[in-house]
Amino acid sequence: MTVTLADVAARARVSPATVSRVLNGNYPVAASTRERVLRAVDELDYVLNGPASSLAAATSDLVGVLVNDIADPFFGIMASAAQGAIGEGAAGRGGGEKLAVVCNTGGSPARELTYLTLLQRQRAAAVILMGGSLEDPEHLTATAAKLARLAEAGTRVVLCGRPPVPGDANTAALVFDNRTGARQLTEHLLGLGHRRIGYAAGPADRTTTRHRLEGHRAALTAAGVPEGPTVRGAYDRQAGYEATAELLARDPDLTAIVAANDTVALGVCAALRDRGLDIPGDVSVAGFDDLPFSVDAVPALTTVRLPLHGAGVRAGRLAMGTEEPSAGGPETVPAELVVRGSTGRPRG
Amino acid sequence: MTVTLADVAARARVSPATVSRVLNGNYPVAASTRERVLRAVDELDYVLNGPASSLAAATSDLVGVLVNDIADPFFGIMASAAQGAIGEGAAGRGGGEKLAVVCNTGGSPARELTYLTLLQRQRAAAVILMGGSLEDPEHLTATAAKLARLAEAGTRVVLCGRPPVPGDANTAALVFDNRTGARQLTEHLLGLGHRRIGYAAGPADRTTTRHRLEGHRAALTAAGVPEGPTVRGAYDRQAGYEATAELLARDPDLTAIVAANDTVALGVCAALRDRGLDIPGDVSVAGFDDLPFSVDAVPALTTVRLPLHGAGVRAGRLAMGTEEPSAGGPETVPAELVVRGSTGRPRG
DNA sequence: TCCTCGATGGAAAGCGCTTTCTATCGCAGA
DNA sequence: TCTGCGATAGAAAGCGCTTTCCATCGAGGA
Numbered sequence: 026m027t028v029t030l031a032d033v034a035a036r037a038r039v040s041p042a043t044v045s046r047v048l049n050g051n052y053p054v055a056a057s058t059r060e061r062v063l064r065a066v067d068e069l070d071y072v073l074n075g076p077a078s079s080l081a082a083a084t085s086d087l088v089g090v091l092v093n094d095i096a097d098p099f100f101g102i103m104a105s106a107a108q109g110a111i112g113e114g115a116a117g118r119g120g121g122e123k124l125a126v127v128c129n130t131g132g133s134p135a136r137e138l139t140y141l142t143l144l145q146r147q148r149a150a151a152v153i154l155m156g157g158s159l160e161d162p163e164h165l166t167a168t169a170a171k172l173a174r175l176a177e178a179g180t181r182v183v184l185c186g187r188p189p190v191p192g193d194a195n196t197a198a199l200v201f202d203n204r205t206g207a208r209q210l211t212e213h214l215l216g217l218g219h220r221r222i223g224y225a226a227g228p229a230d231r232t233t234t235r236h237r238l239e240g241h242r243a244a245l246t247a248a249g250v251p252e253g254p255t256v257r258g259a260y261d262r263q264a265g266y267e268a269t270a271e272l273l274a275r276d277p278d279l280t281a282i283v284a285a286n287d288t289v290a291l292g293v294c295a296a297l298r299d300r301g302l303d304i305p306g307d308v309s310v311a312g313f314d315d316l317p318f319s320v321d322a323v324p325a326l327t328t329v330r331l332p333l334h335g336a337g338v339r340a341g342r343l344a345m346g347t348e349e350p351s352a353g354g355p356e357t358v359p360a361e362l363v364v365r366g367s368t369g370r371p372r373g
Numbered sequence: 374m375t376v377t378l379a380d381v382a383a384r385a386r387v388s389p390a391t392v393s394r395v396l397n398g399n400y401p402v403a404a405s406t407r408e409r410v411l412r413a414v415d416e417l418d419y420v421l422n423g424p425a426s427s428l429a430a431a432t433s434d435l436v437g438v439l440v441n442d443i444a445d446p447f448f449g450i451m452a453s454a455a456q457g458a459i460g461e462g463a464a465g466r467g468g469g470e471k472l473a474v475v476c477n478t479g480g481s482p483a484r485e486l487t488y489l490t491l492l493q494r495q496r497a498a499a500v501i502l503m504g505g506s507l508e509d510p511e512h513l514t515a516t517a518a519k520l521a522r523l524a525e526a527g528t529r530v531v532l533c534g535r536p537p538v539p540g541d542a543n544t545a546a547l548v549f550d551n552r553t554g555a556r557q558l559t560e561h562l563l564g565l566g567h568r569r570i571g572y573a574a575g576p577a578d579r580t581t582t583r584h585r586l587e588g589h590r591a592a593l594t595a596a597g598v599p600e601g602p603t604v605r606g607a608y609d610r611q612a613g614y615e616a617t618a619e620l621l622a623r624d625p626d627l628t629a630i631v632a633a634n635d636t637v638a639l640g641v642c643a644a645l646r647d648r649g650l651d652i653p654g655d656v657s658v659a660g661f662d663d664l665p666f667s668v669d670a671v672p673a674l675t676t677v678r679l680p681l682h683g684a685g686v687r688a689g690r691l692a693m694g695t696e697e698p699s700a701g702g703p704e705t706v707p708a709e710l711v712v713r714g715s716t717g718r719p720r721g
Numbered sequence: 722t723c724c725t726c727g728a729t730g731g732a733a734a735g736c737g738c739t740t741t742c743t744a745t746c747g748c749a750g751a
Numbered sequence: 752t753c754t755g756c757g758a759t760a761g762a763a764a765g766c767g768c769t770t771t772c773c774a775t776c777g778a779g780g781a
Contacts, residue, residue, distance in 0.1 A: 027526065029766095029767055029768085030767060030768060030769095031767080031768095039730075039731085040730065040731045040732075041731090041767090041768075041769090042730070042731060042732080042733095042768095042769080042770080043729085043730060043731080044768095045768065045769060045770085046729095046730090046769090046770095049769080052729090052770090053728065053729065054729075054730085055728085055729065055730090058729080058730080070522070072490060072493050072494055072522075073494050073767090073768085074428070074494070074496070074766085074767050074768070075424070075427075075491075075494035075495040075496065076423070076424040076425070076426075076427035076428040076433060076495070076496060076766085076767085076768090077424070077428045077736090077766065077767035077768040077769090078424075078494075078767080078768055078769075079423075079424035079736095079768090080422070080424040080425045080428050080736050080737065080738085080766090080767080080768070080769090081735080081736055081767075081768040081769040081770080082736085082768075082769055082770085083736070083769090085424060086491070087495075089474075094453070095443070095449045095452055095453045095456070095475065096446055096449035096450045096452075096453040097446075097449065098444055098445075098446060098449070101443045101444035101445070101446070101449050102444045104443055104444075104477070105442070105443045105444040105477055105479075108443070108476075108477045109477075109479070112484065122487070122491065124476070124488070124491040124492075124495070125476070125477075126437075126474030126475065126476060127443065127474065127475045127476075127477070128456075128472070128473070128474060128475075129452070129453055129456045129457075129473075129475070131453075131457070136460065139470075140472070142420060143423075143434070143470065143472040144472075145420050146420055146421050146422070146423035146426075147423040147424070147435075147472070148422070148423065148424060174418070174420075178375060261665075262665060262666075262669065291666060291669040292669075294669065295668075295669055298671075317609075317610060317636075318610075318639060318666050320643075321610065321639040321640075321642065321643055321670065322669065322670075322671075323646075323670075323671035377736095377737060377738085378737060378738060379737080379738095387760075387761085388760065388761045388762075389737090389738075389739095389761090390738095390739080390740080390760070390761060390762080390763095391759085391760060391761075392738095393738065393739060393740085394739090394740095394759095394760090397739080400740090400759090401758065401759065402759075402760085403758085403759065403760090406759080406760080421737090421738085422736085422737050422738070424736085424737085424738090425736065425737035425738040425739090425766090426737080426738055426739075427738090427766095428736090428737080428738070428739090428766050428767065428768085429737075429738040429739040429740080429765080429766055430738075430739055430740090430766085431739090431766070
């Protein structure tokens with residue numbers, strides 16, 4: 026029925042061992058033999074049995090990329106970059122063809138753990154966790170334990186945009202400098218003269234949410250400006266829309282609103298427009314991430330750029346083992362303020 | 374070192390066979406025994422060896438979802454929906470925990486084939502191909518052959534947003550009604566009085582591009598209106614930006630531009646704005662897909678809505694086998710015209 | 722000319738699980 | 752009390768590959 030290694034061996038008049046060696050290319054095989062084997066493979070249209078191979082070799086070519094929301098370009102861009110890096114890495118070396126797959130956790134801790142277990146089952150070669158995580162102690166512990174087991178079993182673990190597990194200095198980690206980015210953004214607003222700034226935050230208990238909020242507050246504190254209203258919501262446009270109403274209700278004299286990210290900012294803009302408020306004339310708006318559509322908003326969004334593509338590539342290479350993690354703990358991915366039309370001086 | 378089935382069996386004082394049966398739940402095991410086994414599993418923190426299991430059972434729990442561009446929400450939304458459906462399907466049944474993974478082909482035929490092979494290696498339970506495909510005869514043949522082999526090996530194949538392979542009536546297929554959607558869109562423009570309509574098309578040789586263009590032309594032909602300029606480009610914002618310059622150069626009196634999709638439309642809008650043209654006062658703009666950000670464009674984009682989420686869910690269920698494909702060939706997913714502010718009557 | 726070593730190829734022992742095929746046990750029917 | 756059957760559990764044979772020994776064959780070196 027299905028063609029096996031043995032069939033190929035028989036056709037090429039060699040032993041199964043030789044076929045295996047030709048396919049894996051990690052053992053000297055005479056050129057003529059190799060060619061004969063490859064021809065047989067071709068003629069029989071043979072495809073290696075992955076499970077059998079993984080079982081015998083005790084490794085697999087699967088690389089898992091866990092993301093919080095695959096429908097969000099923030100993750101899409103990083104995942105795409107990582108997948109690209111993993112693909113080209115494979116092309117570079119001889120037989121290391123890796124299957125990079127992305128798994129969508131939907132931000133659910135349970136699904137995250139499930140995927141991690143499934144990946145562990147598959148004896149994945151590497152796992153990349155992208156994006157902030159829930160700050161629930163229980164989940165953190167469970168995740169840390171899972172990652173430790175994975176690492177122990179030989180799976181390379183890479184954290185990308187998620188703080189490193191405390192006490193575990195040896196898994197590669199890329200952390201986004203959300204704090205500094207957020208701080209610069211608020212400083213920019215402060216510099217323009219804003220003193221009443223609302224904040225449309227992301228979901229509670231998420232590292233990304235917390236870090237951005239901390240940066241925001243740090244800027245405020247440093248400038249001696251009192252903190253304005255803050256409301257929390259999901260990382261989507263509707264949350265931004267709703268947050269705006271709430272923010273304005275709490276302080277009708279707001280002159281600026283900082284959003285958890287660009288998507289939320291879009292919702293904020295929509296809400297403002299619907300109330301007949303001008304951006305940035307009446308209220309300035311700022312986002313975060315600098316996703317592709319941000320420049321197309323009207324007015325274009327002031328935001329903080331994160332080198333998502335670059336981070337994804339780096340994560341992919343770390344996962345492939347083609348690049349080594351930096352020696353001194355987690356690497357910081359810098360954030361860069363991008364000023365556009367959605368922020369301006371407050372009226373008055 | 375690593376815990377195996379045998380270890381669990383020893384601890385629970387049963388045979389490996391029994392442990393396997395408890396884990397797979399497809400054979401009667403006395404409640405007391407089952408409990409003892411489960412406790413042992415828990416105590417030893419046992420995780421099934423996927424490759425071994427797949428090898429012995431000749432099946433795996435992997436479901437591959439191939440998309441053209443994971444950074445594009447068009448695919449992100451569908452993939453997310455499919456993954457959700459596959460996850461919940463697993464929760465519903467007893468042990469059918471499936472690992473839905475998305476693979477990013479980047480629109481490259483070669484990568485598509487590579488992923489298909491890799492999935493075939495893994496003896497994937499199902500494969501979902503999302504989005505239009507390249508219309509190169511050679512690639513079509515190769516893909517069809519690959520899919521046939523997969524199906525033959527027991528992998529369920531689902532096409533979502535891609536035309537069915539000719540001559541293969543038995544793989545499940547969901548086809549988007551791009552033609553009708555595009556036609557309605559252009560009819561809408563025609564109804565508003567537009568007679569000089571430019572078209573910013575997607576990449577050549579792609580089914581999606583062709584179908585949308587055909588619908589557009591059909592509307593034009595039916596109305597006896599001559600076709601305006603058409604330029605092709607990628608499915609991204611920059612392509613739209615550049616296409617606009619070209620379109621306007623070819624016909625400075627254009628009163629409307631139809632874009633291949635919403636992302637391209639955003640680029641068109643940006644280009645128009647940069648030239649000081651009003652939308653829709655000077656030029657009307659229309660997109661396709663109705664991605665989430667379309668409503669946030671200013672003015673909000675007139676577009677054609679495709680039920681991406683629903684299609685993704687359906688594809689996921691077909692892949693799981695929890696829903697049967699419709700009997701009479703491929704299912705058509707309807708497109709719906711959504712009129713918003715970016716289209717209006719031409720001046721004069 | 723004999724021996725040693727490098728280059729190749731084969732034999733065979735698993736990798737950890739699933740799944741027949743059997744064996745056992747207890748109880749209902751006769 | 753004996754037979755038979757349903758319900759469980761175990762034994763053992765692989766699933767298709769990788770990889771560690773070994774065996775073989777020439778070609779130099781002594």
